[in-house]
Amino acid sequence: MKVLVLMKQVPDTETRIKIRPDAQGIVEDGIKWVINPYDEFAIEEALRIREKFSGEVVIVSLGPKRVEEAVRQSLAMGADRAVIVESEQMLEPYLVVQALAKVVQDEGYDLILTGKQAVDDDSAQVGPMLAARLELPQASIVIKLDIDEGAKKLRVERELEGATEVVELPFPAVITAQRGLNEPRYPTLPNIMKAKKKEVKRIPLASLNLNLPPRVRLIQLTPPPERPEPTVLTGDSAETAKKLAELLHEQAKVI
Amino acid sequence: MSNGVLVIFDQNQGQVRHVVPEILTVARELGVGAVTALTFGVRASETLETLGEYGAAQAVIWEHEPFTRYSSDGFADAIVELVPQVDPSVILFPASAWGKDLSPRVAELLGAGLVTDCLSLRTDANQRVIATRPIYAGKALAEVAVETPIQMFSMRPNINKAISHPVKPQVLDWTPSIGENSFRSVVVEVRQAESGTKEVTEADIVVSGGRGLKAPENFALLDQLAEVLGAAVGSSRPVADDGWVPHSYHIGQTGKVVSPTVYFAIGISGAIQHLAGISGSKYIVAINSDPEAPIFKVANYGVVGDLFQVVPALTEEIRKIKANS
Ligand SMILES: Cc1cc2nc3c(=O)[nH]c(=O)nc-3n(C[C@H](O)[C@H](O)[C@H](O)COP(=O)(O)OP(=O)(O)OC[C@H]3O[C@@H](n4cnc5c(N)ncnc54)[C@H](O)[C@@H]3O)c2cc1C
Ligand SMILES: Nc1ncnc2c1ncn2[C@@H]1O[C@H](COP(=O)(O)O)[C@@H](O)[C@H]1O
Secondary structure, X not given: OEEEEEOOEEEOOOOOOOEOOOOOOEOOOOOOEEEOHHHHHHHHHHHHHHHHHOOEEEEEEXXXXXXXXXXXXXXXXXXXXXEEEEOOOOOOHHHHHHHHHHHHHHHOOOEEEEEOOOOOOOOOOHHHHHHHHOOOOEEEEEEEEEEOOOOOEEEEEEEEOOEEEEEEEEOOEEEEEOOOOOOOOOOOHHHHHHHOOOOEEEEEHHHHOOOOXXXXXXXXXXXXXXXXXXXXXXXXXXXXXXXXXXHHHHHOOOO | OOOOEEEEOOOEOOEOOOHHHHHHHXXXXXXXXXXXXXXEOXXXXXXXXXXXXXXXXXXXXXXXXOOOOOOHHHXXXXXXXXXXXXXXXXXXXXXXXXXXXXXXXXXXXXXXXXXXXXXXXXXXXXXXXXXXXXXXXXXXXXXXEEOOOOEEEEEOOOOOOOOOOOOOOEEOOOOOOOOOOXXXXXXXXXXXXOOOOOOOOOOOEEEEEOHHHOOHHHHHHHHHHHHHHOOXXXXXXXXXXXXXXXXXXXXXXXXXOOOOOEEEEEOOOOOHHHHOOOOOOOEEEEEEOOOOOOHHHHOOEEEEOOHHHHHXXXXXXXXXXXXXX
């Protein structure tokens, strides 16, 4: 089975975000870049599928030079090889999909795994949108994935608000990974060494001849509204509890 | 020229989520034409009353096979067939797990731009929509516009107010044809969470606990507080990871994002990834023994104290207030 995993490099979740003076992006200096956390679940699942059904796991990533590091980490987790679409700019999900659709069509696949969402743009679009673009069935926000013995059918569980949904779909398909799907492995030292020698193919974005107009326009980024100064109560527990209840009832009027 | 708003959502046995009246209100207040509601599934027609109450002038209801079981590709294909019949300039979805699955698929098939998880929408002088959405887990807000003729958005629950505006919806009796290569991904089973557990993303008040609770059985303290408040119970990630509470409780950047009126953070330090999930709360109340805990930086009200003493006392005080009002 050939599994492609789409992996995006994103700022570490600890990052403090500073908006650029032109309000069109963030200041990237000093950011620590990591594999998108949801993509780690996708990579782990792909490796488990390979362990069971043999085959190949290929990482596909679009981004600037720095993504090489996250790609090497993905290879150190155990992926076989990688394709990087070199793009200096961050693209909106629709353009990422058009670019990656071409690449994955050339690659060939039985299954495509993505993260449920990238924790930078928080779009949660690329997986289902790519599925539509490739005319494949999809299941998103997946917390459990089973493949039947003959590797003909997928049975997955999706996490909904207040319910779990079981979905069946045929191969080839697109699945987006949610936390809970598995526990991603850490790269071992020998695997980190091996990863340095694994094949990474580079495709300049321009060579894909996309030239498509964007569909979404960013007007500006703004910081979130400031939260008001807190009222902090200290002292005897019974008294502070009483005072808090009063404040919630009389001042905030929420109880 | 296209106009009007098509609102697409799921329903369960005639019941809709809170987000549906919220989106219908947003749709109407855009002022770009009549609102059409589209829903599916067993007993879907029982939602008509709610749709009318919140101003849907027209309703499309697919109650028959194969629409009794959700299918991302099947439903997307059917919607794409319906869209020219309604000819909307705006399409809205809930930013729920359901809407997040379906809306990008529909957007790609329609060739329309989509903005997900919006907090609010407004129209500019040209009747085009401008959306505000959080990015970087709420550490910044983005104002965005869609450049395609059809503008698509999904709306985060619990942010916009539902305002009643009763009308009598016309039912549009139009059925899509079902292609052969459709309905490939199909729901075969839905397991509802235990009855009685309130969903954190929809609750008006959320009582949330972290490692400061020390042991799983101590969540009973939060259950009691939640009960007097009519609140849902949530948690930080480590306690869900350790199995003290179900995974569905986990709030934060990698868990659920909540926007209640009041969020109680009890024995939660306020790590940046946790704050990412709660920044949309109107009031944040922190109870923590460490006066330096970062949660106090975002709280409206804070109590520095031992939760094992403060929480039972607070539960009692609130019980008294409720009894007297
Ligand atoms: C990629 C990534 C994603 C993450 N995503 C999330 C996420 O989505 N959600 C999330 O929550 N975390 C997330 N985390 C983890 C996060 O960094 C913190 O580790 C976590 O939020 C801490 O949980 P906590 O506040 O319960 O525990 P702690 O940080 O240990 O805090 C416990 C608090 O309880 C207080 N306390 C102790 N005893 C008492 C008492 N008797 N009375 C009152 N207070 C008491 C302490 O003072 C302390 O402030 C993520 C981490 C990473 C790396
Ligand atoms: N630039 C990219 N390169 C590779 N994969 C991506 C890229 N952008 C998004 N993805 C994949 O799509 C998922 C969802 O991203 P998004 O729609 O941006 O939230 C991510 O978890 C990745 O798996």
